[in-house]
Amino acid sequence: MTETALLAYGDRQYTRAELDALTSGMATILEQRGVRTGDRVALMSSNRPEFVVAMQAIWRLGAAVVLLSTSWKRAEVDHALALTTPSHAVGDNPVLAEAMPMLDLDSPVTPGRREFDTPAPGSDALFVFSSGTTGMPKAVRHTHGGFAAAVAHWRAALGLTPNDRMQILTPPSHILGLLNIATAFDAGAWIRLHPRFDVETMLRHIEADRITIEMAVAPIALALAAHPRLEDYDLSSLRYVVWCATPVTRSVADEVTRRAGVTWVTAYGASELPVITCNVLDGAELDTVGRAVPGVRLRITSPETGEPVPIGDDGEIWVSSPSAMAGYLPDDATESAFVDGWYRTGDVGHLDADGWLRITDRSKEMIKVRGFQVAPAEIEAVLHGHSAVADCAVFGVPDPVSGEAIVAAVSRCGAVESDELTGLVADSLASYKRPSRVVFVEEIPRLPSGKVLRRVLKDRVMSDSAKSEAI
Template sequence: MSEATVPAGVPEPTAADDARQPVATAGGAATAAPARGPETAASARRNERSVLAFEENEYTRTELDAMADGLAEALATCGVRSGARVALMSSNRPEFVTAVLAIWRLGAAVVLLSPAWKEAEAAHALEITGTRHAVGDHPVLAGLTDMVSLDDPLPAVTRTFVPPDPAADAVLVFSSGTTGLPKAVRHTHRSFAAAVRHWQDALGLSPDDRIQVATPPSHILGILNIVTALETGCWVRLHRRFDLQKVLAHIQSDRITIEMAVAPIALAMAQYPDLESYDLSSLRYIMWGATPVTASIAETVTRRAGVTWLPAYGASELPVIACSPLDDPRLDSVGKAVAGVEVRVVSLDDGKPVAPGEDGEIQLRAASLMAGYLPESATAAAFDNGWYRTGDVGNLDASGWLRLTDRSKEMIKVRGFQVAPAEIETVLHGHDAVSDCAVFGVPDGANGEAIVAAVATVAPVTADELKATVEQRLAGYKRLRQVLFVAEIPRLPSGKVLRRVLKERYGRPADE
């Protein structure tokens, strides 16, 4: 993902945000970019334009490349080679961008760890990916493995780098599974490049556009926005953390043309009392992603600020699935499949394609589809004869408009983040007072869902103690909103939790 202005739902700042040293500059590396072959006049002009802003500093592509080259040399000195996996756990800062570029220069894959994660979560990510190298600014990662610090000075280099193999892994992001801890989603250079092209086309991006990123870049949408901006040549402002006043002020002062929003940001805008005092006329639209549009919220912002919305739909496994056409945006749909992505809807009963407008599971095929999961054993169940099974339930009408109506998986979606009930249940089962438990989601307005735990106990324990146990072990967005003490957890004879029964009994909206 400003204590006074962060809406419930945007990730809180981490310890690394405030503990780290001031942003490091490229030092001598800025004047020692490696030879890259002859430049055209157009590419030379593009490279000398400012492409990234952070606080009071701006960077040209030449400067970013020089910083990336220096960091690549430092990583190579530590043993990073082609085919390696390198963990990156960092606050929002320019060095996050150059770290991604540096890792790719070496033909290695970047493993994106959320800065909101605690030690157990980060350790699990390192284990399932077999990651032995690390770079970042986060004390959790530094405590788990040798980490190249983003605050270290960079060497000056004058070397060239071999382009990576398109079939090699480029990015690993994490998506929670229904049966336990998060899985790593593997994207190759080829699949991620296809996703970038899809996003460029869907948003109608050009070098004249100006965007800003205030959400965590370790999330698939964050890294997609940054890399797409760099590939397009448009200008991007990176924020240390989400602060609505700063976001609105920079739309006005930077003349931002496209704003990226998830539901909590949209809600914060709709509720902000001084929204009308900002000049937002430079915006072409605000993109709404991660959750289906809440029409009343979007319409409130449009009425107050005159800004239109562009709904979009994606997943860690296939980053760009659908988007509203630029010339015909609609709030009652996540849009139409982007060019290059095939969508079908199949029956939840027999897996056969359903008629237009009929609900079923949404399945996908595309060049931008992930290469698979880690652990590899999780991959097979995600596919049906080559079609990726999203677990989302919806319908596709005869005109190609796609609508989401439910989720067949048991995932809890909090502010655009997927939370696996089993992960929280594992933590609760570790408490001596808990004999059984089950975790489920309840409606929570623009945040999507809030997390509730039904708990059976064998010894006295308070709800606050159980909440604190989860908060100490897992990221902030996985915290429990409510603990319900029950006599027993409803289960099938096989032992499977009947979450549907729990939701029927206790699944009231979180604010009731």
Template sequence: MDGPTALVFEQQEFTLRQLDRLTAGLAARLSDRGVSTGARVALMSSNRPEFAVAVRAIWRLGATVVLLSPAYKRGEIEHAVEVTSVSHAVGDSALLAGLMPMIDLDEPIETDDTYVADGEPEEPNPNADAVLVFSSGTTGMPKAVRHTHASFGAAVRHWRGALGLTADDRTQIVTPPSHILGLLNLMTAFEVGAQVRLHRRFDLDSMLRHIESDRITIEMVVAPIALAIADHPHLESYDLSSLRYMMWGATPVTPSVAETITRRTGVPWVPAYGASELPVITCNPIDGGARLDSVGRAVPGVRLRVVDLESGRQLETGETGEIQARSPSLMAGYLPNEARAEAFSDNWYRTGDVGAIDADGWVKLTDRYKEMIKVKGFQCAPAEIEAVLHGHPAVVDCAVFGVPDAVTGEAIVAAVAVAGTVEATELMDRVGERLASYKRPAEIVFVTEIPRLPSGKVLRRVLKERYGRTSDQ
């Protein structure tokens, strides 16, 4: 007997031992291709069991996983490959295969009970890079967040403790595991021996059916999924009594949506807060007392402070400023390396979120200090979208900003000054053709000029005040 089921995908079930055999088989193929300690391997895969096998196989060889979103377009892939200097690739993306040799995950993986790579360490070097995941800054193209085995391992421990996850739990993943939260959920479940169902794509009724049939105990949701649940006309027909709670992450909680679901199902909520750079920052209590107006308290091992937005002076309890953090789960840095400087202040990580911490440690977020836009939990750099818009011959100037959105957390709005005539849909499609679909503007606002400081810096707050209401529904 190979043990309890660890991973379920459609009609397939895998124990950890079966995953180990597949991992060893794929590691052997990677080794034959020249992958060894210190190599960086691009992984661009849809939701499938082979994703988990590939991550573990790359780690088995002492190499680093470079996660590429399956939504990436060619230009984004080229940038990611260049900035991380990957030497090998694994996945099911024709775009990636067209750029470099790739082990195709559509091809069967042979199992291996005996293979051990030459020189493979029994335990990975804790200071070696485990995973690089992309996060957008406020300028230029996305940068790669570097997590070592030590920092990612700390994040797994923090997540396990925050969620109270045990081998008795069952959960499911409907979002891309190429996102830091998806990867964290998957690897934490493996660590504690919980069973996880991986879905090929999000389908609301399938998700609800499996809560009932699999007796799921913890459901992970982001804003669009929560809204879909709240709006489901037949939600009461599903038996969701196995759920201990639903965890809301990646975007701020919409209280009306959360309260509707609890009223209709009786299932409570556990809001949490994290970032690619520091995956687990705060979490609400899982044993009652969770608050929809707070992202929770700092998890054990994470230290928080609030600083003045102008002077950087540490503020007193209850005062509003930028949330900054320290933790063993904090990233090791970025690629390119010079991007690290703007993300730290006195060795504290600058989250870019504005909020306050009360006397009991509850954290309330009120605004964004950094300019990146969060759409469905994915970070979008205004400068990256602006560069695509500037490439259109009719665009004289432009500026991109985010506005609150009940479905996606934030929606992207582009203010554009043009010479001549161009349709808004043409500009939206231009972005959608060159960047991941979640970076496509939800709205184009045509303006006569972009408000800027004498230095040339865009006054995005002015744009939000003037035009933000059009998308804040």
């Protein structure tokens, strides 16, 4: 009996046995290069089968994967490597190859057959990166047991079975892309990988591959709603589309439903805690992010006292879950993230009497662009490097495509134009960190302590913009 394919990429199909054989072969190569239990291995790869093979091979050797975004520039990669100190590297990206010796994923792998010890649940499995508000990205550390709990939660929330078919268009270095790949493999569901997002490719493969579950962040949802020939595609195989990473834009979701008949499900998670809530799969309440998945507890607390607030009142969202991160690197960033085992999300919202969670604001200053968290201080550090910048502050504003758009407010002490400053950021940081707008101000409002009054600045800039548009 011929084994059914489990993974597709372009015209190539892979069975589980073929992937296991390639994983054994890759593990042997890494072992020969010196990878041992407890090591950390940097992985910087596009979304391709070799990424999956490399990730599994690293884990089977008892090592941890340090996931680097392929959109990062050299300074960002250098920071991540200094923070996590990996001993080895694997990938398909020249930036990583320049930074340290790298096993190229295009190198041939001889399939093998090996047995491996199961990693201890408490051992490190994964480092992903999540920006804070005070500097460069922090490394989020997940153990094998914690990530396995996240996979179990996601599989149950999605009702995922071996009969499901998915395609992955989001980067595997982002927690959502990785979680989708790992959960599909755990459930025995069929998946197709794509190197990048393209709406025509996505729609064509929903129809041709009979995709049952589609993942969508805001740019994907907007592309669907704006597609001039959406009705021409047969999307009847879809059970639902999951809107992740940013709040649902109801008008966009409703337009896709009206034109294509597909239904939506919302979900909520973070790099530090991948699965928090998910909506019901039939008749989702799109103005909420759903209820806590089984095994996850929610608490809404007063920002001032940390005590629970009454049902219906806004407060900071705290979460307790076996899938919570084991901590940050640097370690000193971990203590403030937890209170008695509860993870402080930095999100503000409220629970109703039936357990539905609604998110209303952010208490942290990070900006969320297309699901990626961006630290204002990281961009500010680049802008301060320009001799004509006297002071600056960066903040996010609502954006229907990206969730939030980045605005840089700059006080000048010399001649410089906005294009030069956005270009400076683009040369130093990933493209999603580039300000969509630079505004020039007389001064940056600060407290006596030096802390930027971002909300005051944001309100001032937004008000000035509204006046200009009115004129």
